[in-house]
Amino acid sequence: MEATRILALRHGETAWNADGRIQGSLDIELNPRGRWQAAQLAQALADTAAAEQPIAAIYSSDLKRAWATAEPLAAACGLPLIAEPALRERAFGVFEGRTFDEINAEWPDDAEAWRKRDPDFAPQSGGESLRAFRDRIVGVVDRLAARHVGSQIALVAHGGVMDVLYRAATRQAIQDVRSWTLHNAAINRLLWTHAGLTLVGWADAQHLADESTLIDDATVAPGAMP
DSSP, X not given: OOOEEXXXXXXXXXXXXXXXXXXXXXXOXXXXXXXXXXXXXXXXXXXXXXXXXXXXXXXXXXXHHHHHHHHHHHHHHTOOEEEOGGGOOOOOGGGTTOOHHHHHHHOHHHHHHHHTTOTTOOOTTTOOOHHHHXXXXXXXXXXXXXXXXXXXXXXXXXXXXXXXXXXHHHTOOTTSOOOSOOOTTOEEEEEEETTEEEEEEEEEOGGGTTOSOXXXXXXXXXXXOO
């Protein structure tokens, strides 16, 4: 069965990642460390693509933090960067811009539903449920991967997107507590066929070896994030 190889890439670090603030659909830019991570990521993938399989297309969430992470990669590979709004992070409604402690203080019941990963819970004011978010991400990845059977593509997106893809590839439920990492600018490798996703490699951060620490959003709200 012919397959599409997928490089699933989370955006580089932002100031809100460092502060533990929920970004969701808000358009937050990379911080200086995030821009460095994006440059390192681009170089690592360009070198790998030259030595192994070239990247046929690069798709990115249109939010600034993902787009700015994808731009150096597109330049290094000599490819156009294609905006895909369906790769955006989960919308968190009133949670956006707040820390977990602030959310817990103002909406304790909602914070508990979020922490327990209730699949049908959606934050107030336009928030998206885990179930709806999962369906959106799986749908767009199926659509994009089907365009490039036999080739390799890069998808630049967000922590929540990476989480959905890991779960889909390992057949884990969306309400299960997460035990895998979602580091900024790490390289995650998947294989797509019409039968679904398969995990090839996860959380490769060798290109970020100069960093002393890597942020994982599980430290913000254990069990809830992304």
